[in-house]
Amino acid sequence: MKFNDLLLGLLVLVAGVAIYVSALGFTDIPGQAYGAGTMPRAIALFAVCLGLSMIGRAVVAGARMPRLELAPWVRAPRPVVSALVAIALVVFYIAAAPAIGFVPASLVVMAVLMLTLRTRPVTAIAVSIAACVVIQQAFGRLLLVPLPRSEFLGFLW
Secondary structure (H helix, E strand, O other), X not given: OEEOHHHHHHHHHHHXXXXXXXXXOOOEOOOOOOEOOHHHHHHHHHHHHHHHHHHHHHHHHXXXXXXXXXXXXXXXXXXXXXHHHHHHHHHHHHXXXXXXXXXXXXXXXXXXXXXXXXXXXHHHHHHHHHHHHHHHHHHHHXXXXXXXXXXXXHHXX
């Protein structure tokens, strides 16, 4: 899909305002000049400025009405199926990860997505396994992010 700059600018502006408002509820870290809301607020301000800039450029260029135009790839079935598979895999991960854990859920997501995008099966499985282990170690062990655990593979980590 292709959006003109006026519509896209409005979307970015609304998203920036929503991010800023949601970040107002984040708590500050005691004794620090910044807290959990610092980066989201900075990103939100950047988004608001970007949205206003896009709206201004569209108005100067003479865009009258927000318009939506389908991109050429939407007319081909393969890219549409790939996009739908990607969305379905995100939903699968959200539903399955708490029950089966991060490693099995992300392994399935990455492998299926790579196979859908026509990666060779051996490569897809090898990269999926390596990526899952690296991501789990980086986030679970190094950054101490609480990833969903699996009873089945709990002994590995």
